[in-house]
Amino acid sequence: MSEKVHATVGHHYIVEASGCDPDIIGSVERVQQILVKAAEIAGAQVWAISFSRFPPNGVSGVVVISESHISTHTWPEYRYGALDIYTCGKGVDPEKAVIYAVDAFGAATSHVTEITRGIDEGDTIFFHSFVTWEEDLKKKVKKDKKKDKA
Amino acid sequence: MSEKVHATVGHHYIVEASGCDPDIIGSVERVQQILVKAAEIAGAQVWAISFSRFPPNGVSGVVVISESHISTHTWPEYRYGALDIYTCGKGVDPEKAVIYAVDAFGAATSHVTEITRGIDEGDTIFFHSFVTWEEDLKKKVKKDKKKDKA
Numbered sequence: 001m002s003e004k005v006h007a008t009v010g011h012h013y014i015v016e017a018s019g020c021d022p023d024i025i026g027s028v029e030r031v032q033q034i035l036v037k038a039a040e041i042a043g044a045q046v047w048a049i050s051f052s053r054f055p056p057n058g059v060s061g062v063v064v065i066s067e068s069h070i071s072t073h074t075w076p077e078y079r080y081g082a083l084d085i086y087t088c089g090k091g092v093d094p095e096k097a098v099i100y101a102v103d104a105f106g107a108a109t110s111h112v113t114e115i116t117r118g119i120d121e122g123d124t125i126f127f128h129s130f131v132t133w134e135e136d137l138k139k140k141v142k143k144d145k146k147k148d149k150a
Numbered sequence: 151m152s153e154k155v156h157a158t159v160g161h162h163y164i165v166e167a168s169g170c171d172p173d174i175i176g177s178v179e180r181v182q183q184i185l186v187k188a189a190e191i192a193g194a195q196v197w198a199i200s201f202s203r204f205p206p207n208g209v210s211g212v213v214v215i216s217e218s219h220i221s222t223h224t225w226p227e228y229r230y231g232a233l234d235i236y237t238c239g240k241g242v243d244p245e246k247a248v249i250y251a252v253d254a255f256g257a258a259t260s261h262v263t264e265i266t267r268g269i270d271e272g273d274t275i276f277f278h279s280f281v282t283w284e285e286d287l288k289k290k291v292k293k294d295k296k297k298d299k300a
Contacts, residue, residue: 007225008225008228008230008232010223010232012164014162014265014267014278016267016268016276016277016278018270018274018275018276019274019275047200047202047210048200048202048212050197050198050200050212050214052197052198052214060197060214060218060219061214062198062200062212062214062219062221064200064202064210064211064212068210068223069210069212069221069223071212071219071221073160073218073219073236073238075157075158075268078158078270078274078276079274080158080270080274080276082158082160082267082268082276084234084236086223086234088223109275111275111276111277111278113265113278113280115164115263117164117166117232118166118225118230118232120168120228120230124168124169124228124230125168125169125259125261126166126167126168126228126230126232126261127166127261128164128166128261128263130263130280
């Protein structure tokens with residue numbers, strides 16, 4: 001039973017990346033390359049991609065992976081990118097994808113919440129829990145880590 | 151400035167839907183129809199869709215909308231569906247899409263977190279905040295609403 005329940009568990013990183021390079025996050029081609037590479041770094045298999053201009057200057061994109069999805073929506077005029085990386089199953093490491101993507105965006109700082117999804121207590125009533133932190137990529141430190149069971 | 155800052159704000163609903171109808175959430179065609187309809191109900195413009203079988207019996211799908219994205223990953227064997235509805239901008243109502251989609255999935259209960267993304271205090275350092283609740287769709291009530299600033 002424990003193995004079956006584990007199959008529903010996923011790790012979903014919600015990221016607000018600030019201080020990004022506007023030339024990078026304003027380019028549909030570069031953002032697509034970064035997210036596909038992030039999927040590969042996580043060890044995920046890419047099934048489909050969809051990237052387009054997010055008016056006025058941003059990029060909106062989704063990479064559907066075998067283990068869930070990676071998506072972004074960017075606002076170069078504010079040097080801001082919203083990023084989601086959600087993976088299920090074993091053999092994938094979404095945190096590596098997060099670190100790669102925010103670094104490739106040129107982000108100075110990130111506000112990150114990691115949501116553990118699809119948890120149950122054996123009763124098939126599913127819930128999620130989360131932990132939040134700020135990450136200063138220049139210092140490579142995590143601070144103000146805050147855990148909460150939602 | 152306030153108008154510009156507002157442009158980055160998005161509403162992202164993270165939903166664990168339990169007790170879903172396995173025939174519905176196990177059908178690629180039906181799940182696709184539900185999510186496209188949910189996008190329409192939210193008032194969002196559909197840009198791209200990608201749906202496929204999520205082994206062994208589930209469905210994995212993303213609808214890219216002009217205002218961000220809607221996605222799902224389902225496990226019919228546990229009557230469980232993980233759902234994300236993320237919209238930016240005015241003129242869209244993501245909560246309507248959430249209510250429609252979980253009802254169409256036949257969910258008995260849902261654990262929901264609404265994340266407000268892309269918030270800043272005028273310094274272009276972006277963060278998110280969230281509020282979590284349980285929703286019993288049969289009773290149409292929200293309970294245990296819990297607010298937290300992440």
